[in-house]
Amino acid sequence: MATYLVTGAAGFIGGAVAKRLVHQGHEVVTIDNFSTGFREAVPEGVHCIEGGCQDADSIRQLDKWSFDAVFHIAGQSSGEISFDNPVYDLQTNTQSTLLLLKHAVATGCRKFLYASTMSVYGDQPDKPVGEDAVALPKSFYGVGKIASEHYLRMYHEHYGIDCAALRLFNVYGPGQNMQNLRQGMVSIYLAQAINNRHILVKGSPDRFRDFVYIDDVVDAFLSFLPVSAGYKFYNVATGVKTTVGMLLEEIRKAVPFQTTLEFASGTPGDQFGITGDISAIALATGWQPKTHLDRGLHTMIQWALQHE
Ligand SMILES: NC(=O)c1ccc[n+]([C@@H]2O[C@H](COP(=O)([O-])OP(=O)(O)OC[C@H]3O[C@@H](n4cnc5c(N)ncnc54)[C@H](O)[C@@H]3O)[C@@H](O)[C@H]2O)c1
CATH class of the missing domain: 3.90.25 (UDP-galactose 4-epimerase; domain 1)
Structure with a gap:
């Protein structure tokens, strides 16, 4: 049994990752500020700390655990909302990443998996975009996420922690927030x-978009646990x-x-419009999406x- 931190487990993606890990018999801790998530959505068996990941005092509450890996998934997830308050977006999406990386290194955690986004790419030609494309975000949200990716790179280069940023495309599925009409x-x-x-x-x-089903996204996160990523970012998409x-x-x-x-x-x-080339993640971990849009939507x- 391993011990994992999954931030944002009161939300859609964090909740699904945490649920799967609990189901596999692992100890799971989450930290969530319930800004968009729901207390009752935190999966059973997950230790939940109420607090913001951008807040050092809240992060200190994690000191009593020693994590085998951190899944940093909490964050505000809307490009549109990032225009309302770019400073909050920076705090929730970037400062949070920096503080959690610092905590991970200080406490001997060796792996950090991050929920980044296809929004880092900005506008691209109409063909599946690969990770080598020049990323020019069009939203404050995308800017904060790409900055977070660079913090992962810096922490890998300077402190050796294994880091992967998963550039999630449009995730959908049961558990998605149906009350927030500006996100998803x-x-x-x-x-x-x-x-x-x-x-x-x-x-x-x-x-146009590239829709990827929640169970496939959970598989993508978990596919990095046995793999040494060094530092790299990967598209999590379908190519469709x-x-x-x-x-x-x-x-x-x-x-x-x-x-x-x-x-x-x-x-x-x-x-x-954007779709993702998924050859890099397929090569790194063997991950492939399994769910077609018609079945996932149904x-x-x-x-x-x-x-x-
Ligand atoms: N849903 C998508 O299509 C998609 C696509 C690309 C990337 N992402 C990224 O995945 C992550 C999760 O997205 P989601 O769709 O599950 O969103 P969500 O709103 O359902 O879940 C986010 C969770 O994080 C919590 N949270 C937000 N900011 C926090 C903070 N600073 N400290 C602690 N908790 C905080 C919220 O309360 C919520 O429970 C986000 O980082 C988002 O940027 C999502």
Whole structure:
């Protein structure tokens, strides 16, 4: 049995990672400030500390454990929201990473896995983007995430800790926050379809994304546990292009009622379209996504309808 820190386990991705690790018999600790997560969503069996990862006093509460690995997943996850308060975005996404790296090194932890994002890339040509592309973020959120990646690199180079940044593309699936209508493309459209029978789409239906299912994302994080990454960043995607129009059509077909659509102008920092090349992670850990969008969407929609 190992002991892991999974930050943000009251949220969508952190909760799913923590749940899997508990299920495998490991001891799991989380720290969450419940800014977007829900106390009741912290998986059973997880030791939960309430606090902000950007706050040194909160991090000190972790001193009583010795972690085999840190999964730093907590953070605000919206490019749009990062424009409201770029300083908060920097604190929650970057200062938090720095403090947790410092804590990990000081306490002898040898592995640090980080939830980065495809937002670091900014606009790219219409073909799956590889990790060697020049990253030019369009949002404060993307800037903070790429800065965090550099802190991982620095900590690896200076203190030898094994670090991987997982550049997650659009993650979706059961457990996604259906109350925050500014974060998560699938959840935003689905929540509106269910609650209002009307979907307001901010931006063009021709925009496109690469949707990756939550269970595959959990597999991707865990695939690094037996692997020595040194320091590197990896796309976690499927390589499959889906336009916003196609996604809306799938959602509207799958819900058991009629919905209407309305289009408005886009949000600041929104990338027009992006898909990810996943050869690097496949080579490093053998990870491959297993869930096709139609199956993943079906599962998510059933879950959302039951939790209406
Ligand atoms: N969902 C996606 O499609 C996606 C894509 C790329 C990257 N990511 C990254 O994955 C991570 C998790 O995203 P999510 O979709 O699960 O979001 P989420 O909002 O569901 O979960 C985030 C969790 O972190 C907590 N949190 C936020 N800031 C915190 C802080 N400073 N200290 C302690 N706890 C804090 C929240 O309360 C919440 O429980 C984020 O870092 C996000 O940037 C998500």
